[in-house]
Amino acid sequence: MKVLMINGSPHQKGNTAIALGEIAKQLEKNGIDSEIVWIGNSAVRGCIACGK
Numbered sequence: 001m002k003v004l005m006i007n008g009s010p011h012q013k014g015n016t017a018i019a020l021g022e023i024a025k026q027l028e029k030n031g032i033d034s035e036i037v038w039i040g041n042s043a044v045r046g047c048i049a050c051g052k
Contacts (some may be wrong), residue, residue: 003027003034010040 005023009016017038024034 001032003032005034005036007036007038008040008044009038012038012040 005020007016007020011017017036020036024036027034
């Protein structure tokens, strides 16, 4: 199993990153792989109903 954690905060090393890091440590202790992706600096658009 692998857990994907998405950090949408504009602060790359802020409180959200710290919290996700703590979760990642606990997951690792239980043998679960995880990845943290920071999208706080990306422009994220909503659905445009493109049908894809």
